[in-house]
Amino acid sequence: MAANPTTRDNWGSKLGFVLAAAGSAIGLGNIWGFPTQAGLNGGAGFVLVYLLCVLLIGVPVMIAELTLGRSSQSDPVGVFKKLAPGSPWKLVGVLGVVTGLVILSYYCVVAGWTLKYILLTLDGAFTGSTATEVAETFTGFVSNGPQVILFHFIFVLMTVLIVIGGVRGGIEKVTTILMPMLFLLLLLLVLRSVTLPGASTGLEFYLKPDFEKMDSTVILTAMGQAFFSLSLGMGAMITYGSYLSRREDLISSAVYVSIADTTIAILAGFAIFPALFAVEGLTPDAGPGLIFVVLPNIFNNIPLGQLFGAAFYLLLAIAALTSSISLLEVVVAYMIDQRGWARKKAAVVVGAMAFLLGVPSAVGNGYSSLFSGFLDRADFLFGKVALIVGGLFICIFLAWKWGIPRALQEIHRSNEHFALAPLWAVLIRFICPLGISILLIQTLWEFFS
Numbered sequence: 001m002a003a004n005p006t007t008r009d010n011w012g013s014k015l016g017f018v019l020a021a022a023g024s025a026i027g028l029g030n031i032w033g034f035p036t037q038a039g040l041n042g043g044a045g046f047v048l049v050y051l052l053c054v055l056l057i058g059v060p061v062m063i064a065e066l067t068l069g070r071s072s073q074s075d076p077v078g079v080f081k082k083l084a085p086g087s088p089w090k091l092v093g094v095l096g097v098v099t100g101l102v103i104l105s106y107y108c109v110v111a112g113w114t115l116k117y118i119l120l121t122l123d124g125a126f127t128g129s130t131a132t133e134v135a136e137t138f139t140g141f142v143s144n145g146p147q148v149i150l151f152h153f154i155f156v157l158m159t160v161l162i163v164i165g166g167v168r169g170g171i172e173k174v175t176t177i178l179m180p181m182l183f184l185l186l187l188l189l190v191l192r193s194v195t196l197p198g199a200s201t202g203l204e205f206y207l208k209p210d211f212e213k214m215d216s217t218v219i220l221t222a223m224g225q226a227f228f229s230l231s232l233g234m235g236a237m238i239t240y241g242s243y244l245s246r247r248e249d250l251i252s253s254a255v256y257v258s259i260a261d262t263t264i265a266i267l268a269g270f271a272i273f274p275a276l277f278a279v280e281g282l283t284p285d286a287g288p289g290l291i292f293v294v295l296p297n298i299f300n301n302i303p304l305g306q307l308f309g310a311a312f313y314l315l316l317a318i319a320a321l322t323s324s325i326s327l328l329e330v331v332v333a334y335m336i337d338q339r340g341w342a343r344k345k346a347a348v349v350v351g352a353m354a355f356l357l358g359v360p361s362a363v364g365n366g367y368s369s370l371f372s373g374f375l376d377r378a379d380f381l382f383g384k385v386a387l388i389v390g391g392l393f394i395c396i397f398l399a400w401k402w403g404i405p406r407a408l409q410e411i412h413r414s415n416e417h418f419a420l421a422p423l424w425a426v427l428i429r430f431i432c433p434l435g436i437s438i439l440l441i442q443t444l445w446e447f448f449s
């Protein structure tokens with residue numbers, strides 16, 4: 001039985017909603033993923049292409065998800081059931097819910113690492129370590145299965161406790177405190193980084209595009225990164241949009257959230273690259289090891305590094321927490337709306353499922369050879385492929401099944417002058433599906449070859 005719509009949870013204010021949605025978007029993808037990809041793909045050129053992807057694909061798809069959510073006031077499965085009753089389109093919602101559960105499971109594992117790194121840094125565990133020792137500390141920790149599981153558990157528990165509090169009393173309340181904190185911490189780190197002697201080499205790497213390094217894979221990497229970072233493709237924005245009242249403007253919401261997300265990603269680069277180039281012997285192209293293996297060396301080499309290091313991992317943990325609650329909320333909304341569960345039961349049961357599902361990811365980095373590489377594979381299949389497939393279907397559904405006129409009618413309820421409506425229509429009808437399809441083909445090609 002579906003829950004009574006009049007008792008459905010909602011946001012207390014537009015600012016609360018924007019901060020919560022920005023909190024969903026801003027996460028490990030911004031502070032870990034974005035600098036890692038920028039470092040691997042030539043720096044400034046990647047940043048430029050990324051901005052274009054956010055503008056041409058990210059913002060239009062976010063408007064689409066928010067519109068679908070607000071119009072149906074329902075979870076991702078309920079949206080398709082309401083707008084296209086009796087059709088197989090609801091499977092797109094089901095894919096989103098499953099994707100949310102899987103991403104949550106491994107996301108909390110990595111988020112747990114950040115908790116451990118706050119403690120390690122505060123404890124001075126890296127003081128005086130050589131680069132090899134820093135790397136060994138990382139391998140030693142991630143292959144310590146029981147400990148990784150413990151931190152994973154703590155992170156899932158925090159996520160569950162917030163989601164139990166509800167949309168307004170839990171998610172909105174917590175994100176309105178954590179987001180300003182995150183911003184201040186990041187600003188502090190950027191100031192420290194750009195004022196280090198030798199910071200200019202890093203700034204140049206980050207700001208001066210080297211067009212020789214640009215090729216089609218850079219574009220597709222940037223597009224995939226934008227999708228994950230903006231929390232698109234699995235109905236997270238549908239769910240958050242479904243708690244919006246009809247008075248709140250969707251277009252400005254989508255724009256604010258995208259600007260916030262992109263600003264934080266770019267600032268994360270300003271916190272990392274100048275410091276990285278200021279320390280001799282470090283390179284920006286370390287890949288996923290950048291955050292846990294390269295950065296402690298920076299904190300080792302700068303004044304008050306221990307404190308700045310702890311601040312950095314705290315920043316990562318906060319960013320991850322406001323994202324993990326959105327992942328859990330998607331699945332919880334489904335349980336409440338479609339199965340009639342109480343919020344508390346839904347949060348606890350889904351949290352327990354995510355915890356168990358995360359165990360293979362937690363032990364697959366050196367502890368258990370059976371699950372070796374599990375986390376990376378789960379991330380590829382769900383954090384990449386499933387989001388792209390979901391995003392593609394969301395565009396096609398809105399543009400070709402539900403229809404642009406109905407979508408515009410919904411948007412116009414709160415925004416009579418959506419001047420760029422014709423542009424949005426072209427993007428969501430043609431450009432987004434085309435761009436996302438190419439990304440999908442390339443991703444699958446990569447997988448099978």
Ligand code: TRP
Binds near residue numbers: 233
């Ligand atoms: N956007 C978050 C990040 O950058 C992760 C995330 C949260 C997410 N919710 C999502 C990604 C929904 C895709 C879909 O870390």
